[in-house]
Amino acid sequence: MALGLPNLNLNYMSIPDLSPLWISLKVATIATMITCGLGTIVAYQMYRYRGKARSLIEGIMIAPLVLPPTVVGFILLILLGKNGMIGQILDRWNLGLVFTWYAAVIAAIVVSFPLMYRAALGAFEQIDALLLDVARLEGASELVVFWYIALPLAIPGLVAGTVLSFARALGEFGATLMLSGNIPGQTQTMPMAIYFAVQAGAIEEGWFWTIIIIGISLVGILIVNHWKI
Amino acid sequence: MNFWRVGLLSLVTIVLLSLTRFSFDRYQQQFGQTASTPASPILVAAAASLQPALQSITPIYQAHLNQTINYNFAASGVLAQQIQQGAPVDVFIAAAAQQMSALVQQGLLAAGTPSTLLTNQLVLIAPKQSLVSLTDWRQLTDPAIKRIAIGEPRTVPAGQYATEVFQNLGILELVKSKFVMGNSVKSVLATVETGDVDAGIVYITDAKNSSKVQIAAIADDKLHSPINYPIAILKSSKSLTKSRQYVEFLRSKSAIAIFKKYGFGVAKSQS
Numbered sequence: 001m002a003l004g005l006p007n008l009n010l011n012y013m014s015i016p017d018l019s020p021l022w023i024s025l026k027v028a029t030i031a032t033m034i035t036c037g038l039g040t041i042v043a044y045q046m047y048r049y050r051g052k053a054r055s056l057i058e059g060i061m062i063a064p065l066v067l068p069p070t071v072v073g074f075i076l077l078i079l080l081g082k083n084g085m086i087g088q089i090l091d092r093w094n095l096g097l098v099f100t101w102y103a104a105v106i107a108a109i110v111v112s113f114p115l116m117y118r119a120a121l122g123a124f125e126q127i128d129a130l131l132l133d134v135a136r137l138e139g140a141s142e143l144v145v146f147w148y149i150a151l152p153l154a155i156p157g158l159v160a161g162t163v164l165s166f167a168r169a170l171g172e173f174g175a176t177l178m179l180s181g182n183i184p185g186q187t188q189t190m191p192m193a194i195y196f197a198v199q200a201g202a203i204e205e206g207w208f209w210t211i212i213i214i215g216i217s218l219v220g221i222l223i224v225n226h227w228k229i
Numbered sequence: 230m231n232f233w234r235v236g237l238l239s240l241v242t243i244v245l246l247s248l249t250r251f252s253f254d255r256y257q258q259q260f261g262q263t264a265s266t267p268a269s270p271i272l273v274a275a276a277a278s279l280q281p282a283l284q285s286i287t288p289i290y291q292a293h294l295n296q297t298i299n300y301n302f303a304a305s306g307v308l309a310q311q312i313q314q315g316a317p318v319d320v321f322i323a324a325a326a327q328q329m330s331a332l333v334q335q336g337l338l339a340a341g342t343p344s345t346l347l348t349n350q351l352v353l354i355a356p357k358q359s360l361v362s363l364t365d366w367r368q369l370t371d372p373a374i375k376r377i378a379i380g381e382p383r384t385v386p387a388g389q390y391a392t393e394v395f396q397n398l399g400i401l402e403l404v405k406s407k408f409v410m411g412n413s414v415k416s417v418l419a420t421v422e423t424g425d426v427d428a429g430i431v432y433i434t435d436a437k438n439s440s441k442v443q444i445a446a447i448a449d450d451k452l453h454s455p456i457n458y459p460i461a462i463l464k465s466s467k468s469l470t471k472s473r474q475y476v477e478f479l480r481s482k483s484a485i486a487i488f489k490k491y492g493f494g495v496a497k498s499q500s
Contacts (some may be wrong), residue, residue, distance in 0.1 A: 048304050075425075082423065083423065096375075098425045099409050099426065172391060181410075181411075182409065182410040182412075183409050184408070184410065186406070196383070196410070197382075199304070199306065199307050199310065199381070200306055200386045201309075
């Protein structure tokens, strides 16, 4: 490690089970793909929508960004738990969501969505609206306007939003622990591994995962900076 | 324009920083006071499983001696970590000997401690409205049992004992993938109460005081190391006398009666 941060001897310490890394990457990647698509589409709709309910809808969608993750986790658990509103319906088909890695994906989508939405909305608002209107005058359908004009012009903002969402999904801890539980090898993500390692006094293991997360985050920042040039 | 903005921002930052500094000083003052004046409260770090019992014992003690007691309830392993990192704890009650012995080795305990205060039993529980009727530990290998809540074994003694039971029954490898690991025995109990898991392993004291779970089986005490609750006074305590008084009170007849009501056993070493 060229970082020189901790006094870490990799030969001395045993490498922990790597499953938290793969679980984190799996959950964050799937969540980011969904967030990216959903956030872009919703942001584009909101960009065109100027109705009365605009600030209310926006408030609800931004809420997970300002609420404590434990609040998000609690609400999701109430909704998706075995006795929850959605959970009861799912239970009828024997589809338990709580304590599965799907639950971690859902938690990650909910908390990363506001970041993607804000970034995408900002990207669309920076486009010269005349360009879109010209295309409409020329007879282009809304789908064509979106796909061939708005989307390509918004790409830098969308990429930044995607990277931010990925970082947020990767770092999600509170809501994930409440909703998907700490199941080593199945739902235990890297932030969870750090939390339980520190609680148990396993400082080397805590450092191991911390360095990996810092490494992934730095790569993410480099990608964003590279794209902006 | 930009200049003013930067100026304003730094001004706000300085004000905020000095505010935090100020409150930190006040905190320190307060803290220093609590450590030296006679009316200072004592801080007890206690295993999560003791929470209901200690909370009903404390008012009696406080009325008796006009002494405030503050509690920090968490998994014993977490508390032991906090104490090793210098938490200003006066009395520590763990749910396993292992967590206490780390502190003994580091010489953090006052002379004459630890000693065993209570004993407990490990039980297998299921949600009350569970569809699967659970009666035996070996049944946990059944595919119908999908999730088992246990304490994280490194920090939660109840999880540590549960792992020992599975190991001695020879089914640890078969049930391991079903474990949902909670960060205290209370979180394990709560998880079973919601019905989101099929079974859980807690102490008999936790199970008896919950209306939402049923006890499926009690673990044979040959299957795990003895569940003893050692109590100790920290060497660094600023109120050693008051801590001793408190520990003595927990061994008194009135306190023991309450512990027993909650389902605890009393250590044999002291009749």
